[in-house]
Structure formats: C-alpha cells, structure tokens
Amino acid sequence: MSRPFAFPRRMRLVRGRDFEHVFREGSRARGGSVLVVVCPNGSEDTRLGLSVGRSIWKSAVKRNRVRRIFREAFRLSYPELPRGVDIVMIPAAPKLDPVLVEVRAELVALSRKAVERRTARAEKRTEARAGTRGGSGAPPGGGP
Numbered sequence: 001m002s003r004p005f006a007f008p009r010r011m012r013l014v015r016g017r018d019f020e021h022v023f024r025e026g027s028r029a030r031g032g033s034v035l036v037v038v039c040p041n042g043s044e045d046t047r048l049g050l051s052v053g054r055s056i057w058k059s060a061v062k063r064n065r066v067r068r069i070f071r072e073a074f075r076l077s078y079p080e081l082p083r084g085v086d087i088v089m090i091p092a093a094p095k096l097d098p099v100l101v102e103v104r105a106e107l108v109a110l111s112r113k114a115v116e117r118r119t120a121r122a123e124k125r126t127e128a129r130a131g132t133r134g135g136s137g138a139p140p141g142g143g144p
Contacts, residue, residue: 013049018047021086026088032102033106039085049086050071050090066098073103081108087107
C-alpha cells in the first residue's frame with residue numbers, strides 16, 4: 001500500500017558533497033523562521049537537507065524537535081514545492097521555537113523565491129555572455 005505523504009530516502013539529501021554543492025551553487029531566501037538554500041539537482045524529485053547547528057542548541061532533544069518540524073513542513077508541502085531542486089533548510093534565528101504552520105508557509109514561498117532568483121541570475125549571465133561575443137560592437141552586415 002502506497003503512503004501518499006511518505007518521506008523516502010530519494011527525497012533526502014544524505015551525502016556531504018550534495019550539501020556542499022547546494023551551499024556553493026544554490027540561491028538563498030530568508031524568512032522569519034527558516035533560511036532556504038535551493039539548487040537544481042538534475043532529477044524530477046525535490047530533495048530536503050537539514051542543517052541544525054549544535055552550537056546554537058546544546059540539547060539534542062531541541063535540535064531534533066526543530067528537525068522534525070522542518071521535515072514535516074517539507075513532507076506536507078511537497079506537492080506545492082518546485083520540482084527538481086535540492087532544498088536545505090536552516091533555522092533563521094538562534095534558539096528558534098518553530099511553528100509548523102508558519103514554517104510550511106515560509107518554505108513554499110521562500111523556495112519559489114530562491115528558484116526565481118537563481119533563474120534571473122542565470123539569465124543575466126547568459127545575456128552578459130551573448131553581449132560580449134559580438135567582438136567590435138559594430139552592427140552585423142558590415143558598415144561604411
């Protein structure tokens with residue numbers, strides 16, 4: 001029997017190099033309770049990674065609670081999230097006590113915003129490259 005809101009391994013970031021790639025290449029968007037880093041992953045699945053620091057929450061119980069809420073927000077919001085991206089969620093404030101409804105709304109909005117930023121940045125790079133290929137800057141077709 002299929003579970004409609006399951007959280008299988010293919011939906012998780014598990015390797016360190018995947019996290020490094022997202023942090024290096026991804027675009028960021030910050031909300032009141034979560035910072036989202038988004039990067040295309042080349043597949044059709046959207047994957048989640050969590051970064052909850054031990055230096056901020058000394059208690060493993062509190063860190064795990066934050067992780068559970070972030071994971072649940074991702075799981076419930078999965079149909080609304082952009083496809084084919086890796087998302088790393090980081091608490092936006094120290095000692096955060098997240099609320100599922102707020103995190104869920106922010107996750108959807110911020111992930112879309114980060115994808116739009118990345119797309120706009122890529123378009124600017126493409127335009128800049130196309131503009132520098134002309135050479136002398138003279139219009140095509142010769143001149144006087």
